[in-house]
Amino acid sequence: xxxxxxxxxxxxAGPDKGLRRRWRLGEKFIEGxxxxxxxxxxxxxxxxxxxxxxxGLPIFLDTPPWEFFxxxxxxxxxxxxxxxxxxxxxxTLWVTLVATAISVPVGVACAxxxxxxxxxxxxxxxxxxxxxxxxxPSVVMGFIGLMLLSPLVQSTFNLNTGLCGLxxxxxxxxxxxxxxxxxxxxALRAVPxxxxxxxxxxxxxxxxxxxxxxxxxxxxxxxxxxxLGVGRAIGETMTVLMVAGGALATPVSPTxxxxxxxxxxxxxxxxAVRGGLQYQALFAIGLxxxxxxxxxNVIADRVLERQRRKFAR
Amino acid sequence: MFTNPAKxxxxxxxxxxxxxxxxxxxxxxxxxxxxxxxxxxxxxxSNTVTPLSSVWAEEFMKVNPGVSIAVxxxxxxxxxxxxxxxxxxxxxASRLIKQxxxxxxxxxxxxPYEIQVATDALSVVVNPSNPVSELTIVQLSAIxxxxxxxxxxxxxxxxxxxxxxxxxxxxxxxxxxEHVVQMASLPSEDTSLEYGSKVLFLPSTKEGVDEVxxxxxxxxxxxxxxxxxAVKPLAIKATADTPGVLPSVETALDGSYPIARPxxxxxxxxxxxxxxxxxxxxxxxxxxxxxSEVGYVPLP
Numbered sequence: 001x002x003x004x005x006x007x008x009x010x011x012x013a014g015p016d017k018g019l020r021r022r023w024r025l026g027e028k029f030i031e032g033x034x035x036x037x038x039x040x041x042x043x044x045x046x047x048x049x050x051x052x053x054x055x056g057l058p059i060f061l062d063t064p065p066w067e068f069f070x071x072x073x074x075x076x077x078x079x080x081x082x083x084x085x086x087x088x089x090x091x092t093l094w095v096t097l098v099a100t101a102i103s104v105p106v107g108v109a110c111a112x113x114x115x116x117x118x119x120x121x122x123x124x125x126x127x128x129x130x131x132x133x134x135x136x137p138s139v140v141m142g143f144i145g146l147m148l149l150s151p152l153v154q155s156t157f158n159l160n161t162g163l164c165g166l167x168x169x170x171x172x173x174x175x176x177x178x179x180x181x182x183x184x185x186x187a188l189r190a191v192p193x194x195x196x197x198x199x200x201x202x203x204x205x206x207x208x209x210x211x212x213x214x215x216x217x218x219x220x221x222x223x224x225x226x227x228l229g230v231g232r233a234i235g236e237t238m239t240v241l242m243v244a245g246g247a248l249a250t251p252v253s254p255t256x257x258x259x260x261x262x263x264x265x266x267x268x269x270x271x272a273v274r275g276g277l278q279y280q281a282l283f284a285i286g287l288x289x290x291x292x293x294x295x296x297n298v299i300a301d302r303v304l305e306r307q308r309r310k311f312a313r
Numbered sequence: 314m315f316t317n318p319a320k321x322x323x324x325x326x327x328x329x330x331x332x333x334x335x336x337x338x339x340x341x342x343x344x345x346x347x348x349x350x351x352x353x354x355x356x357x358x359s360n361t362v363t364p365l366s367s368v369w370a371e372e373f374m375k376v377n378p379g380v381s382i383a384v385x386x387x388x389x390x391x392x393x394x395x396x397x398x399x400x401x402x403x404x405x406a407s408r409l410i411k412q413x414x415x416x417x418x419x420x421x422x423x424x425p426y427e428i429q430v431a432t433d434a435l436s437v438v439v440n441p442s443n444p445v446s447e448l449t450i451v452q453l454s455a456i457x458x459x460x461x462x463x464x465x466x467x468x469x470x471x472x473x474x475x476x477x478x479x480x481x482x483x484x485x486x487x488x489x490x491e492h493v494v495q496m497a498s499l500p501s502e503d504t505s506l507e508y509g510s511k512v513l514f515l516p517s518t519k520e521g522v523d524e525v526x527x528x529x530x531x532x533x534x535x536x537x538x539x540x541x542x543a544v545k546p547l548a549i550k551a552t553a554d555t556p557g558v559l560p561s562v563e564t565a566l567d568g569s570y571p572i573a574r575p576x577x578x579x580x581x582x583x584x585x586x587x588x589x590x591x592x593x594x595x596x597x598x599x600x601x602x603x604x605s606e607v608g609y610v611p612l613p
Contacts, residue, residue, distance in 0.1 A: 075507055077390065077481050087510075146520070151527060161475045161528055163513060241516055246480065249510035257513045267480040267516055270391030273417050274398055 052290055056283035059083065068284065072250050076268060076278040083281040085288070087250040091165060091258035092292075095240060098169025098254050099176060099233040104226050106173070107180030108215075111225075114181070115188035116210050127185065134178035142242035145171040150243060157255055163245035165254040171239045176229035183228060187221020187307055188214055220307040227300035235293050237262035261289050351379030352587040358392020358405035359484045360518050361433060361536035362576050365607045366405055369595050372603065380587050389484025396579055397421055402588055404579040407433065407484035407536065424582045430595050431576040432610040434537045434560035435489065438522070438544040440529045445469040447548035447557035450496055450571060456532065457494045459509025464530065477521045477533040480514040488574050489534050498571075499552070537565075538608035565610040576609065 059068065063083050071084020110130070114123045149170060150162030157166070191214050199209040215222070245257025246267065259267070265282050272279035356366050363386030370382040389406040396404035397418045410418075410425055418425050437453065439445060445467055448456075455461040456474055465471045479486040491497050495506045508514075515521045521533040526543035533544075537560055540546050548557030551571040564570035584592050594600050601611040 073510075077487060078507060146523070154528070160473050160530060161513065161524070163515075163524065242520070246514035246516070247511055248508075248514070257511075259514065267482060267514065270387040271394055271482040273394045273414070276417070 049290075052283055052287045055280060056285075056287040057280075059277065059280035059284045062277055063281070068281070074248055074264070076281065077271070081277055083277070085261070085264070085281075085285055087248055088259055088261040088264045088285065089288070090250050091244065092234060092260040092262070092289075094165045094251055094254045094258060095169045095172060095244060095260050096230060096233045098166055099172035100226070100230055102170060102173035103176045103180055103229055103233075107177050107225070107229065108184055108222055110177075111181045111184035111188060111222075112210060112215065115185045116206075116214055127182070130178050130181050132178075133174070134182075136175075138175065138236060138238040139242075141171050141175055142239045145239060145243035159255050161245060161257060163243060163257055165244055165251060165256065165258045165260075168240045168244035168258075168260070169233075169254060171243055172233040172236055175236060175239065176232040179232055180225045180229040183225035183304075184218070184222045187218040187225065190221065190307070191217040218307070220303045220310065224300040224304035224307065227296050227303065231293050231296040231300065234296065235262065235289065237266050241266050261285050265289075349379050350377045350587045350590055353381040353383070354402035354588055354591075355383040355385070355400075356403040356405050356578075357385050357387065357395045357401040358403075358579075359389040359407040359576070360386040360479070361389075361407040361483075361485055361538070362386070362405040362430075364538050365431060365576070365604060365609055368603050368607055369591070369600060372600075373591050373594050377587075377590070380591070382591065388479070388482025388486075390487065391482045392484075393579065396425060396581065397423055399423060399581075402580065403584075403592075406577045406579060407574060408488045409575070409577070410579060425579045426581070426583055428578045428580070428584075428592060428596075429575045429612065430578050430592075431601075431604045431612060432565055433574055433576050434562075434565035434570045434610060435485065435492075435534055435572045435574055436537050436540050436546045436560040437532065437534050437549060437572075438525055438540060438546050439532050440525055440527075441543070441545045442529050443469060443545065445547065446545075447550060449550040449553055450493055450499060451501060451553075453493050453549075454496050454506065457489075457508055457512060458506055459511045462511075472530045475524075475528055475531040476509070476512045477524055477531055478508055478512045478514055479518060479521065479534075480516055482516075483518075485518070485534065485536065486514075489572075492572055492574070493534075536609070537561075540608070562605060562610045566613065573610070 063071075068083055068085060069089075070086055071082065072086045073082045073084045074087065075082050114127055118126065145167055146163075150164075150167045152162070153159065153164065153167045153170070154162030195213050195217055196209050199213045204212070240260045241263040244260060244263060246259045246263060247257035248259060249256070251258040265285050268278060268282050272282055356370065363384060366384050370384050374380055374382060386405070389404075389408050392401065392404040392406055393410055393414050395401040397414065399421065404425075410427065415425055437448065443464070445464060448467060452461065452467050456467070457476055457478070459476070461467060462474055463471065464474055478489070481487075490508065494508060495504050496502045513524075515524070518535045518539050522535050522539050522541065522544055525531045525533045526541075535544075540560070546560050548559045549571050550557045558564050558570045560570055565573040578592060578595075580588060580592075583589075596612070604611040
C-alpha cells in the first residue's frame, strides 16, 4: 500500500510525498502503541503480584502464619491488635458455596435449554439478555439485595436478620449466572451435531441424547464455566459488603451474618495507615484471595483448553 | 462476546480521547474569580459529620463560586489515615485523634491541627415497635459484647437482639467502643472489652438506620443527625439510679446526656487561605445555625 500512488480528494490533504511519510509514521506509532499495550498487561500483573507480596508478607513478622490463617479473632484497631482471618475465609467459602449451589443447576439447565432445545430465534433473543445481566453494576445488585432480598430471606427462613451469607450468596448466584450460561452454552454448541444424529439413529429420545451424549461431551467446557462463575463469586466485593451482614464470628451456617474476605478488605482499607500492621494484614488477605481466584481461573483455563482441543476441527 | 467488527475503527480514537480526558481531569483546579477566594480542597472522614460538612460546603461554594470542595465520608479512621498519608486537606472526625496517629502523622511530616466544629449526642435507636425505652450504659455494654442476647433480659419481648455496629473505619465505632462497650467514665470501666463476634458491622450509618427501621429486634447507634421518625431513640441512663435522658440538642448542651461527643476538623498545621475562610464560616453564627438544622448540637 505504501508503494502505491495515493490520491486524495480532500482539500486539506498535503502533497503525496508528505502524506506517505505521515502514513508510515502513523503506522510505526500505532505498532509501538499496540506493543506497549500488550506489554502493559503483563507488567501490571507482575506489578500487582510484587505489590501484594511486598505489602502483605511483613505481617508474618508480627503475627505468625498459623495464627494469621487459623486465628478466629480480628481486632485491628485494638491495643494490641489481633489478626486472625479464619472467620473471613469460612465466610467466603459459605457464600461461594451458596452461590454455586444455586447458579450451577440453574445456569447449566438454562444453557442446555438454549443450546439443545430452544429454537434459534429464542436463543438469539434470550442469550444476549442473560449476558446483559453481567453488566449490572455490583453496587446495584447490593441495593437489590438490601431492599428486596434480605427482608424476603428473613421472613422465609424466620431469621433474626436478612443480612446474612444466604442473601449474599443468592445475589452472587445471580451475578455469576450469565458467565455460566454463556460459557456452558458455547461448550454445548461446540459438540458436533454428528454425536446427536448418531444418538437419535440408535433410537434415543431427545432427553436421553442431552443427558447421555451432549452434556458428557461438553463436560469440560461446563466445568470451566462453573469455575469461572465460582471465581466471580469469590472475588465479588460490593454486594457481599452490603448484604452479608459483616459479623466477625466464624459462621457455622450460611444463615448467619458474616464477613467474607473481600468485604473485610473493603471495610478495613480506608482506615489503615500505609505500612501499618492492619494495612499489611489486609494486603495479606488480598494475597490469599488472589491465589484463590488465580487457582480457580487457571483450572478453568486448563479445562477449557482441553475442551477446545477435543473438538478442534 | 460483544465486539462488533464494524466498530473496531472506533476503539483507538476513543482510547486516546479517554486518556486525554483523564489527563485533563487530573490537572489542579483552575483559578477562578478575580477578587473572591479560589482553589479546591477535600474533606474526608467521618460518616457522622458528612451531612453537616456537605451543607457547609454547599453554602460556602454558593457564596464563593471560585472554590470547589469535595466531601466524602468513609469514616473517621479513614479520614485520619488520609490526613497522615497527605491525601486530604481537611479530615472530619467524630472521635479524637489518637496519640499513636499523631506520631504516625509527624513521622510523615504532617502536623495535625484540631478544631471542634460541633457536638453530637450519639443516639441509640431501636425499632418503634420495640417496648424497651431506656437502657443503662452497663446494659448496652453487655448487649454489644453479646453477654445479653435476648430483649427479655432488659425488659423487652422474648426475642433475640440483632446488634448492629459501624465497621472499624468509623469514628463512631471507636467512640462507642471506648465510652459504652468499655464503659469509660464509669467505675466498671474495662478496657479489655471488645465488640462481641455476633455484632453486625455495616459499612454506613444509613444502612444501619435502615436495618433498624425494618427489623423489629435490631439495635444501632447513629449520630443524632441520622435519627428519623422510622426509628426510636432510647433514653440512656448513666447508672441504674440516674434518670434516663433522651438524646437532643438541649440534653447534649447541658451535659445531662451521657454519650455526647465532639465533632472535629483536623488540618495539617494551622489552616490558611480558602481552607481558613471555610472553617471561619463553619464556626460563624451563620455556620453554627446550620448545625442545628442538620440535627447536631452547635458550639456554645
